[in-house]
Every structure is written in C-alpha cells, then in structure tokens.
Amino acid sequence: MTYEQLLQEKAVNDKRYVVMTAENRALVRNLPGILQDRFIDTGITEQTMMGAAAGLALRGRKPIVHALAAFLTMRAFEFTRTSIGIPNLPVKMSSFIPGFLSDGNGPTHQAIEDVAIMRGIPGMEVFAPADEDDLVKMLPAIWETENPSYVRINTTANQYKHSIYELGKAEIVAEGKDVTILTYGFMFENSYQAMLSLQEAGYDVGLVNVRSLKPFDVDMLKALIGKTQLLVTIEDHFLTGGLFSIVAENLVVNHWSIPVKAMALDARWFRPARLQEVVEFEGFDVPNLVTSISKFIQENQ
Amino acid sequence: MNIEKRIELENFALRVRERIVPLASEGGCFLGASLSAVDILTYLYTSFLKIDAQHLDDENRDYLFLSKGHDVPALYGVFVELGWLAPERLKNHLSVHDHIYWHPNRHIPGVEFHAGSLGQLPAVAIGVALEICLRKENNRVVCILGDGELNEGSCWEAFLVAHAKQLSNLIFVVDRNQFQANMATEELIPLEPLQDKCKAFGLHTYRINGHDFEQMEEIFSQLESNQGPSILICDTVRGKGLPSIEARADRWFCNFNSQEIVDLLDELHQIKQADITSQTIVAR
Numbered sequence: 001m002t003y004e005q006l007l008q009e010k011a012v013n014d015k016r017y018v019v020m021t022a023e024n025r026a027l028v029r030n031l032p033g034i035l036q037d038r039f040i041d042t043g044i045t046e047q048t049m050m051g052a053a054a055g056l057a058l059r060g061r062k063p064i065v066h067a068l069a070a071f072l073t074m075r076a077f078e079f080t081r082t083s084i085g086i087p088n089l090p091v092k093m094s095s096f097i098p099g100f101l102s103d104g105n106g107p108t109h110q111a112i113e114d115v116a117i118m119r120g121i122p123g124m125e126v127f128a129p130a131d132e133d134d135l136v137k138m139l140p141a142i143w144e145t146e147n148p149s150y151v152r153i154n155t156t157a158n159q160y161k162h163s164i165y166e167l168g169k170a171e172i173v174a175e176g177k178d179v180t181i182l183t184y185g186f187m188f189e190n191s192y193q194a195m196l197s198l199q200e201a202g203y204d205v206g207l208v209n210v211r212s213l214k215p216f217d218v219d220m221l222k223a224l225i226g227k228t229q230l231l232v233t234i235e236d237h238f239l240t241g242g243l244f245s246i247v248a249e250n251l252v253v254n255h256w257s258i259p260v261k262a263m264a265l266d267a268r269w270f271r272p273a274r275l276q277e278v279v280e281f282e283g284f285d286v287p288n289l290v291t292s293i294s295k296f297i298q299e300n301q
Numbered sequence: 302m303n304i305e306k307r308i309e310l311e312n313f314a315l316r317v318r319e320r321i322v323p324l325a326s327e328g329g330c331f332l333g334a335s336l337s338a339v340d341i342l343t344y345l346y347t348s349f350l351k352i353d354a355q356h357l358d359d360e361n362r363d364y365l366f367l368s369k370g371h372d373v374p375a376l377y378g379v380f381v382e383l384g385w386l387a388p389e390r391l392k393n394h395l396s397v398h399d400h401i402y403w404h405p406n407r408h409i410p411g412v413e414f415h416a417g418s419l420g421q422l423p424a425v426a427i428g429v430a431l432e433i434c435l436r437k438e439n440n441r442v443v444c445i446l447g448d449g450e451l452n453e454g455s456c457w458e459a460f461l462v463a464h465a466k467q468l469s470n471l472i473f474v475v476d477r478n479q480f481q482a483n484m485a486t487e488e489l490i491p492l493e494p495l496q497d498k499c500k501a502f503g504l505h506t507y508r509i510n511g512h513d514f515e516q517m518e519e520i521f522s523q524l525e526s527n528q529g530p531s532i533l534i535c536d537t538v539r540g541k542g543l544p545s546i547e548a549r550a551d552r553w554f555c556n557f558n559s560q561e562i563v564d565l566l567d568e569l570h571q572i573k574q575a576d577i578t579s580q581t582i583v584a585r
Binding site for chain 2: 018037038040042043045047048049050051052053054055056057058059060061063078079082083086087
C-alpha cells in the first residue's frame, strides 16, 4: 500500500478527514477527483493553509496538510505554533522531502532543523518513518490521535519489513552488546546495512528505528543502559535539536551514563546533488558509517 | 434604522466605553485601538451576528474572529453589556487569577480564538468559512482586522485565497483608525488607496464610517447577496469618545492614574475635558 492509497482509504471512510496542500500534489495526485471538496489546495500559501487547517479543525475536521518540509515547518511556523499549537488542534502535517530527500534542491529546501523546531511546540507529536512500509504502518495510529503531529514523509522503497507500530514506541531491529545505533527516517536503510557489515566484521551491533521522536520512547533508551557499551545516533538533521539532543537530554535527566557518538550535520547545510552523491559526500553512505562506528568502538575498548 | 434603534446602540456603545476606560490604568491597555472598534463590535454583536455565548454549540451560529486582538477591551466590554461576562471580572484585568489580559483568550466564553499576533486570524477564519461551505451551511464568519495589521503579508495572502475559494460567507472588517502602533499609517506604510487595493484582490469592497450605525446597517444588510468574500473598510477615530486622546499617535497604549481615569470618564460623558499628564508610552 502506498501513502496515497492509505490516505484515500482513510479519507473516503471518515468524513472528518480533509486533505490540504499548499500546491504540493506529488503525494496526493489522484485525490482531488476522489475527495472533491474535501481536497483543498490553497496555492503556494503555507501560512494560510496552516491557519485554515486550524479553522477546519476548530469545526471538527482533521486536516492532513501537505507541503515541502522546509516551507511547511519554517514559512508557516508561527501559524502552526500559534493557531494549531496553542489550542492543540488535530492538524496532521505531512512534510515532503525532509532531510537528505531534498537532494538537488539546495539549502533553501533543506529541512534539517525540522525535528528541532517542531518538537519545540507543546503538544506537537513528531514522527519519522524509515521507508514507505514503515510509513503506512505508522500513519493510522498517528492520524488517530487528537494531537497535532508532524511526519517526515518518506516513501523510500526498502526490503526491510517493519514490525507493527505502537504509538510512541521505537522499533528494536537488533540488540547488540558492543554498540547500538539509533536512527530514524531516511537514514534507516544505510544504518541497517552498516549494522549488517559490522556484524559480519564480528561486532555485536544493535539497531533501533526510533520512529517517534516526540513522544520519545524513554523505556527503549532505559533498556539499552547496561546492555550495550556505546550509542551512535545517525540522522539527516542538524546536530542540535534532533535525535542526538533528545538522547542527550534523556541521559542527563535520568543520570544515565554511556558514550554517545553523534552522526549529524554539524551546523552546516549539505552539498546539493543527486541523492546518492549527497549521502556519500556528507559521509552517510554505508562504508563511511561502518568506518566511523568501528573507529568509535575501537576508541572505547 | 429607526431613531430608537440608533439611540439604543449609541447608549450600548457608551456603556461599553465606560467599561473600557478604567482598564487603562494599573498596568494599562491598548485604549485607543479599543475605543475605535467599539461601535463596530457593538453593531455586529447586537444587530448582525447570530452568536450567543451560552449556546456556542448552536450549529447555525455565526463566528467573529478578532484578529486585531489588542482591542480586546472593546470585545469584553461588549460581552459585559450582553450579559456574557460578569462586570466584576474586568477588575481581574492583568491578574494571574483570570484570563483577562491585553489579548483575547478562549477561556472567556464568546472569544472564538486567541489572538495577538497580527495577520494570524484571516487564515483561521478562512478555514472556518471553508468548513461551513463543506457542510453547505450558511453561518457567517466575520474577521476584524486593524489597519496597521494590513502591513502583514499574511492578510493579503488570505485575501487571495478567500477570493479563490469564493467564500461568500466570509466578511473582513477593517478598523481604519489611521494609526499603527506609534505612527500614522500613511507616514510609515501608506495603505491608501485602500479600497482600490482590496478591490484588486477580488473582494467586494465597501467604505463606511465605523462610528455610524445607520451606515453599518445599510451595508451589512446588503452583503448576503454577494458571491465571494467582502471587506468593509470602517473609517474610525483612534480613542473615539475621549477627545484628549483621539487621533493621537502617542496614545496607543495607555496607563493612566486613577484621577485621570475619573477625568476621562467625565470627558466621555461630556462633563468636562480631562487633563492628562501621564507620560505617553511607546509600547513597541
């Protein structure tokens, strides 16, 4: 099942759902004809779309809103924070091409602070599925809640078959004594491949698909303490405010001590190019991940 | 409008102003921008909108979004006169024990949405108007804007979208009091010719005296037949009713001493002119 098929099924069966877009139709091409007046395209107006979504939600609807991640989060930020966040209205944000997925667009389109800023809104839930399989497993539970949410839409096709999603819970892909990789979204696949390579090299490596950045699965983190020697966070996001920050906050608050290596974009935008080249250039391809993680393990032996 | 109705509305508005003036002390409020909006809100709540704070679940009710949120004293004054808000609660102005402060809060029954950040509510009003259209209902949605607020690009973006969606149930009302915060609009960011601009955005545009109930009645009664959204530019006077602060750039946010409040209430009742010596406040 694709994102669009899932959304269509939901919206056709439940009249509360309204599909909105700021003229970003890539994910919802077939829905205008099917949903008729419950498909609302406001044009290139992220601010008005988010404000109007608040108005629709005030009258009992559940708007699923679509726009490019950078503009959905940043152009419309105050509208989201003020008109949706303060009254805690159930507006469900679907952000297109977050993180590295903006590939050749350049820094204007790079949403690599989106997790940081969206989780700063009280009540806002933040999710990042690993691929399309994960996405369609997660979305029904995400859309079901009466809270606003932000989802890093990721329709990447991977081989991995994900487990059933439980709201707010991470997916434990593997447990490992030497090191455990925590990741989310598009970086899942390379993290998974890196885990396999490291396992082949003889390391005992665990992997967690974090899935839900807010609420964050603290129980998952707690279970790792004492069971794994090291943590590595991998994310196509700025170093500040994303998964590394979330992990660090939770370690400090709970007085848990464990060495953590952060792999993220440290105060820089990434070089725009074809997706595969971006990932290689920025050091997030499988060989680079394997090298960095092996080095981290060796340093801490 | 017959003369009895006009006098009734004028008296209602006078009582609202009596409620507002004391809020401009012990912390103060945006008095000038509140007084300019009193007559508009009086007309809308008494004579146009179908809203009852005791029956907000009425499916046929109308909506008023006060996007220009800093004139909330006028809204609360109207609510008191309508019997929606106990007059004693206005004494809680700026107290942590109530929700009455410089901008609207939804905890006060009748407040449709919190406001304060300019340019936010036109979009929210569009969403509500769209939802009403989805249900093929006829509830009306009014969104009150300040003229200074029209500096915000989001207002104009919303006008484009409201026109594109042909929201006949949506009415924008501009409190055109000629000032934005500490400056005359035409000195800082000129808005005129404002009617031409609004017309160019595809809005049914009207310009009336925002202190004249007869004009308001004449225009508001015409709106129902409009296809697409409307905008009423209401020419008003900032500080209306208090000549000593009327149309003064430096009397936007006001925090007077208790004697000045007494004097201003006398001035409101045309007993004597107030002697205002409190310093002017540049609030922004």
